[in-house]
Amino acid sequence: MAYRLWALIAESNTFRSLPDICVTAEIISLEHGYALMPITNALAAHLGDNGHLVFDDHFKHLTSGLRVLAKTLSMHGPVAYIEAEFWGPFTKQAANVWWKGHNNFGPVTEEIMKDIRSKFIPHLPLNRVLKELDVPTEDGRDCTDTLRLREHLSTEDWNVER
Numbered sequence: 134m135a136y137r138l139w140a141l142i143a144e145s146n147t148f149r150s151l152p153d154i155c156v157t158a159e160i161i162s163l164e165h166g167y168a169l170m171p172i173t174n175a176l177a178a179h180l181g182d183n184g185h186l187v188f189d190d191h192f193k194h195l196t197s198g199l200r201v202l203a204k205t206l207s208m209h210g211p212v213a214y215i216e217a218e219f220w221g222p223f224t225k226q227a228a229n230v231w232w233k234g235h236n237n238f239g240p241v242t243e244e245i246m247k248d249i250r251s252k253f254i255p256h257l258p259l260n261r262v263l264k265e266l267d268v269p270t271e272d273g274r275d276c277t278d279t280l281r282l283r284e285h286l287s288t289e290d291w292n293v294e295r
Contacts, residue, residue: 135218135219135220135286135287136217136218136219136220136283136286136287137217137218137219137286137287137288138171138215138216138217138218138282138285138287138288138291139171139172139194139215139216139288140169140170140171140172140214140215140288140291141169141170141172141199141202141203141206141212141213141214141215142163142167142168142169142170142212142213142215142263142266142280143167143168143206143207143210143211143212143213143266144166144167144168144210144211144266145160145162145166145167145168146166146209146210147168147206147207147209147210147211147212148160148168148170148206149209150205150206150208150209151170151206152202152205155176155179155180155202157175157176157179158170158176159171159291161291163280163281163282164279164280164281165268165269165279165280167266167268167280169280169282169291171288171289171291172194172199172214172288173288173289177194177196177198177199180196180198180199180202191227191229191239191240191241191242192214192216192227192229192240192242193216193227194216195214195216195229199214200214203229203231204231204234204235205234206231207231207232207233207234207235207237208233208234210232211230211231211232211237211265211266212230212231212232213228213229213230213262213263213265213266214228214229214230214231215227215228215258215259215262216228217259217282223244223245224243224244224245224257225242225243225244226242226243226257226258226259227240227241227242227243227258228240228241228258228259228261228262229241229262230262230265230266237265238261238262238265239258239262241258241261241262242258243256243257243258245257259276259277259282260275260276260277263276263277263279263280264276268280
């Protein structure tokens with residue numbers, strides 16, 4: 134089973150300042166007042182940055198247009214960009230946080246075997262950046278579970294009514 138998620142995550146009110154250029158973006162409400170903006174291929178193409186990658190030694194999909202968008206939104210609250218892929222026995226996660234237009238945390242990247250993943254869950258990039266956003270943990274669950282980020286298997290699946 135494969136899993137893939139590319140998204141911006143922030144407190145819901147941060148996305149209220151979304152620039153007009155992002156009319157095709159969908160904002161999905163998450164738990165605890167957070168929201169997710171799936172970075173679909175259509176949205177990335179709409180941003181029109183010709184695929185110029187940023188931090189390409191860490192990220193496979195973070196383009197200059199997405200970085201500008203994250204930095205712009207971060208003027209209203211911290212914004213995390215995440216990439217997560219699980220395929221076969223492998224897990225790859227990469228993440229970054231912007232706050233007030235500046236790189237605040239990251240980029241952080243991790244590639245590990247899935248069978249040992251449970252030992253490292255709190256230290257994986259997604260949980261680290263979600264902690265930077267003050268996402269709470271509850272009932273022994275990690276930040277990823279608190280926000281229910283494993284609810285869908287692909288980025289495009291988030292664009293359905295929840």
